[in-house]
Amino acid sequence: MTTAPTPHPATARYAVGIDLGTSHTVVASVPLHGGPGDIALLPIPQRTTASEVQALPMLPSVRYQAAPGELGDAWRQPWPPLGASDEAPAITGRWARELGASVPARLVASAKSWLSHPGVDRSAPILPWGAPEDVARISPLDASAATLAHVRATWDLAHPDAPLAQQAVVLTVPASFDEGARALTLEAAQRAGLPPVQLLEEPKAAFHDWLVLQGDALAAQLAHSRLVLVVDVGGGTTDLTLIRATPAPHGALPTLTRVAVGEHLMLGGDNMDLALAHRLEPQFAGPGQRLAPGRFAQLVQRCRQAKEQLLAEGAPAQTTITLLGGGSRLLAQTRSAPLTQADVHAWVVEGFLPPAQATDAPARRQGALRGLGLPYPADAAITRHLAQFLAQHAGGEWPDTVLLNGGVFHAHALAERLTDQLAQWRGAPVRVLHNPHPDWAVARGAAAHGLAQYKEKTALAQEGQAPAAPKTIVPRIGGGSARSYWLVLPGAPGGARQALCLLPRGTEEGVRLVLSGRRFALRLGQAVRFDLVARSQGQAQAGQIAALEGEGWTELPPLATVLPAPAGRATAQVEVQLQACMSEVGTLEVRCVAAQGPCDDPAQTWLLPFAVRGAVAGDATESIASSAHPESAGTEKRLQAALTLVERIFGHQAQEVAPKEVRQLRAALERQIGPREDWDVATLRTLFDALLARAKRRRRTPEHERVWLNLAGWCLRPGVGAQLDAWRIGQVWQLYPQGLGHSQDSANWTEWWVFWRRVAAGLDEAQQMEVLEAVAGCMQKTVQRASAKGAKAPWGSYDDMLRLFAAMEAVPWQYRQEMGQWMLQRLRRPDEPAHTWWAIGRLAARQPLAANAHRVMPPEAAQEFLDATLAQDWRKNEHAMFAAVQMARMTGERTLDLPDTARTAVLDKLRASGAPQRWVAQVEQVQEMSHEDRQRSLGDSLPPGLVLVG
Numbered sequence: 001m002t003t004a005p006t007p008h009p010a011t012a013r014y015a016v017g018i019d020l021g022t023s024h025t026v027v028a029s030v031p032l033h034g035g036p037g038d039i040a041l042l043p044i045p046q047r048t049t050a051s052e053v054q055a056l057p058m059l060p061s062v063r064y065q066a067a068p069g070e071l072g073d074a075w076r077q078p079w080p081p082l083g084a085s086d087e088a089p090a091i092t093g094r095w096a097r098e099l100g101a102s103v104p105a106r107l108v109a110s111a112k113s114w115l116s117h118p119g120v121d122r123s124a125p126i127l128p129w130g131a132p133e134d135v136a137r138i139s140p141l142d143a144s145a146a147t148l149a150h151v152r153a154t155w156d157l158a159h160p161d162a163p164l165a166q167q168a169v170v171l172t173v174p175a176s177f178d179e180g181a182r183a184l185t186l187e188a189a190q191r192a193g194l195p196p197v198q199l200l201e202e203p204k205a206a207f208h209d210w211l212v213l214q215g216d217a218l219a220a221q222l223a224h225s226r227l228v229l230v231v232d233v234g235g236g237t238t239d240l241t242l243i244r245a246t247p248a249p250h251g252a253l254p255t256l257t258r259v260a261v262g263e264h265l266m267l268g269g270d271n272m273d274l275a276l277a278h279r280l281e282p283q284f285a286g287p288g289q290r291l292a293p294g295r296f297a298q299l300v301q302r303c304r305q306a307k308e309q310l311l312a313e314g315a316p317a318q319t320t321i322t323l324l325g326g327g328s329r330l331l332a333q334t335r336s337a338p339l340t341q342a343d344v345h346a347w348v349v350e351g352f353l354p355p356a357q358a359t360d361a362p363a364r365r366q367g368a369l370r371g372l373g374l375p376y377p378a379d380a381a382i383t384r385h386l387a388q389f390l391a392q393h394a395g396g397e398w399p400d401t402v403l404l405n406g407g408v409f410h411a412h413a414l415a416e417r418l419t420d421q422l423a424q425w426r427g428a429p430v431r432v433l434h435n436p437h438p439d440w441a442v443a444r445g446a447a448a449h450g451l452a453q454y455k456e457k458t459a460l461a462q463e464g465q466a467p468a469a470p471k472t473i474v475p476r477i478g479g480g481s482a483r484s485y486w487l488v489l490p491g492a493p494g495g496a497r498q499a500l501c502l503l504p505r506g507t508e509e510g511v512r513l514v515l516s517g518r519r520f521a522l523r524l525g526q527a528v529r530f531d532l533v534a535r536s537q538g539q540a541q542a543g544q545i546a547a548l549e550g551e552g553w554t555e556l557p558p559l560a561t562v563l564p565a566p567a568g569r570a571t572a573q574v575e576v577q578l579q580a581c582m583s584e585v586g587t588l589e590v591r592c593v594a595a596q597g598p599c600d601d602p603a604q605t606w607l608l609p610f611a612v613r614g615a616v617a618g619d620a621t622e623s624i625a626s627s628a629h630p631e632s633a634g635t636e637k638r639l640q641a642a643l644t645l646v647e648r649i650f651g652h653q654a655q656e657v658a659p660k661e662v663r664q665l666r667a668a669l670e671r672q673i674g675p676r677e678d679w680d681v682a683t684l685r686t687l688f689d690a691l692l693a694r695a696k697r698r699r700r701t702p703e704h705e706r707v708w709l710n711l712a713g714w715c716l717r718p719g720v721g722a723q724l725d726a727w728r729i730g731q732v733w734q735l736y737p738q739g740l741g742h743s744q745d746s747a748n749w750t751e752w753w754v755f756w757r758r759v760a761a762g763l764d765e766a767q768q769m770e771v772l773e774a775v776a777g778c779m780q781k782t783v784q785r786a787s788a789k790g791a792k793a794p795w796g797s798y799d800d801m802l803r804l805f806a807a808m809e810a811v812p813w814q815y816r817q818e819m820g821q822w823m824l825q826r827l828r829r830p831d832e833p834a835h836t837w838w839a840i841g842r843l844a845a846r847q848p849l850a851a852n853a854h855r856v857m858p859p860e861a862a863q864e865f866l867d868a869t870l871a872q873d874w875r876k877n878e879h880a881m882f883a884a885v886q887m888a889r890m891t892g893e894r895t896l897d898l899p900d901t902a903r904t905a906v907l908d909k910l911r912a913s914g915a916p917q918r919w920v921a922q923v924e925q926v927q928e929m930s931h932e933d934r935q936r937s938l939g940d941s942l943p944p945g946l947v948l949v950g
Helices: 094-102 111-115 140-158 179-191 202-221 269-285 293-310 341-352 382-393 412-426 441-461 633-650 659-663 665-673 681-693 702-716 725-733 746-758 765-787 798-806 813-826 835-843 859-870 878-888 900-912 917-924 931-938
Strands: 014-020 024-031 044-049 052-056 063-065 090-092 168-173 198-201 227-233 238-246 255-261 318-323 335-340 401-405 431-433 484-489 498-503 520-524 527-530 532-535 545-547 553-555 559-562 572-582 588-594 605-607 624-626
Touching: 014 140, 014 202, 014 441, 024 140, 024 441, 044 094, 044 140, 063 094, 063 140, 090 094, 090 140, 094 293, 111 140, 111 179, 140 179, 168 179, 168 202, 168 441, 179 198, 198 202, 198 441, 202 227, 202 238, 202 401, 202 441, 227 382, 227 412, 238 382, 255 382, 269 293, 269 335, 269 341, 293 318, 293 335, 293 341, 335 341, 341 412, 382 412, 401 412, 498 572, 633 665, 633 681, 633 702, 659 665, 659 702, 665 702, 681 702, 681 725, 702 725, 702 746, 746 765, 746 798, 765 798, 765 813, 798 813, 798 835, 813 835, 813 859, 835 859, 835 878, 835 931, 859 878, 859 900, 878 900, 878 917, 878 931, 900 917, 917 931
Parallel strands: 014 168, 168 198, 227 401, 401 431
Antiparallel strands: 014 024, 044 052, 063 090, 227 238, 238 255, 318 335, 484 498, 484 532, 498 545, 520 572, 520 624, 527 559, 532 553, 572 588, 588 605
């Protein structure tokens, strides 16, 4: 059985701690044969101006994507950033941040936050978010890798005889990072050329540093502490951790155990900058108006600089924020506004740390801090999040000690407010541990942790010797896994979801748990998927089954892979047990262990990797069944009867089936299992699998082909969102080159287009492009044929081709823009169907139904289509009105929303035209799309209970 590679190579001479922060990256190291007192920071060379390179203790975690020739050869020093080229020059660090303050559309910032954002494809080139087309983009994964590559180059230059690839490296992550973000962090490190690293939670690292600084006085310093709260507020996240200190006799060091971590909370200095910018925006844009995305990003950067100035010790009473104009009106559009200490206190201190009751909980509504495309929490009050965390995890006990970390707490007002709040809840003062360097405590603590682990392993490896003396190493902080991990079990259609505990909270690193009392049927040679959830609350036991009810459950990226079948066989099935552990590297490992493998090898195992590539559910597939969760007998009987009907029409044996019986298959199925609109996902996909298995018989007659396409498309819609969908799409895509068997029949062409529209969300960009080219060609030929008198087009319904084209959300927006312009030309004809307006609205919609938001047509390109809808009489043309709503709806994302003037024009016309109030509300404020409108946009309803990301 294999294990994770050790993060302590035999060639290592140093323990290196890397704090890959949202705002800054810091590196510390210590010789493995030294002690905690030898920890030192690594000065990081970076370009600070066009002509100067300096080595500084902190590297701003930003990257400036310059235009070709913009930087001359300066981008090559101190070395070219990872992925940069003459066509796409870039720089990292201090100068990148300064340039980005003036041209924010070229600044890649908060890559770490994007790396933990499951709503986007984190391996796709989407940053800078909302940048113009001429700006080279990079993925969050590659942006993080580039920062780490800069660190590696720095280290190797300073230590030519001890390259970083041969050292013991500890890389820190927020305690709240889920397994997907951790897996991507490890991949970024690998891409940067780092050795196998160990992941360490940032609050633990910060506490490690404090422990080191106490030296021999540590036991005395912790003598009266029982529950320590670590609050780490950085540029992008707020991390909460509770550590219990259990006293030891005779002045020995206490036992330290991490007992809880908070949920992922994307609140930090970036949000404070956004809050200030929102407050000041009316003074630059005018009352009720909004700045363009580029100018607003400039304002955010100016507010960051002003906030740091006004919250610093000995700060002035106020400062002035100046926002330059652009282009030839640089000076004419320049505006200034004052920002006072009182403003910052009211908007930042009171906004983010307002007084709260111990029983308070965060608000769940969407707040005003949405921006930059990141999923900020609805409630910005850190104090309310903290109150909820302590209520859930402290067991009625209040922390008596607190350690504050992160650049935010340089502001005395913020630190004072938080400690005062804790004292009020506790009813007694709280001891504040002195943190002399919150900017690099995490990196120092990571290095100290690496040193401690090395010394412990070295001592234990020497037979007959005890571990090194405690005063030479950092006391270990136990606690094991911060969460319990659960496997979601397949359930009966419509039944309550349940989960099986794989790894209880508190399980120590390296301890492997095997669910020996439960076996699973695992299919080999097919894509498999295991859906996981995690919970940081409550206690559980391995093998326990619980209902997925209540709060606190966090959905994780699925474990997905294709497990190899035995040699000479395409597929196979094997009985397995599941094994889970928290690896020494700091990530969850889940393996399948063959009980009686296909080769009679009971030790055969399969490691299941996390699928973290896409943003839409259904990226991977599942083919595991538990014998412990049988379906309802009645439901199973009805479903079996329905499958018998499918077999009768499409089965192996050519039966005497009349064309009428083929055409009535859907009605017959509805008599067995109810109206098709009520078929749930499990029923739909079971029927689809039956149709797919019989796809070779779909061409028996034109009726067979039409019915197969109609039913299969309905059962697989929208192509994502259920287990096995990615595999299913791969199977049906193999049918695409085969085309129609009865292509002379116009009705079959119509069903062909409808089928691909229904499953379009599951197709990738290349597949959608192939379908798009085909349907565009048929549309052109249909139009040309229609212009010839009496000529009938054989390629099916023009309306359905139009709808299919509009559903292609994964293709570059320029193709949709070109097709939309063609549609506008067609709308000049009196005989053009009204559904063309629906298609235009879908092409230029602000909110995609299934694709990533970076595929959305930019506002300036969508304006042309909005103007065309505004020219229509909406009282007579509801299709044009609905299209305008889709194009003008407010998302809260400044780079996607149309200008306020355009939305105001739409609102005025909606009210004058008697539009439904829900349409007015969607343009006026950020709202979820209603079920009715989503169905209208898709052209079909979604299966009950299925929700698309978008």
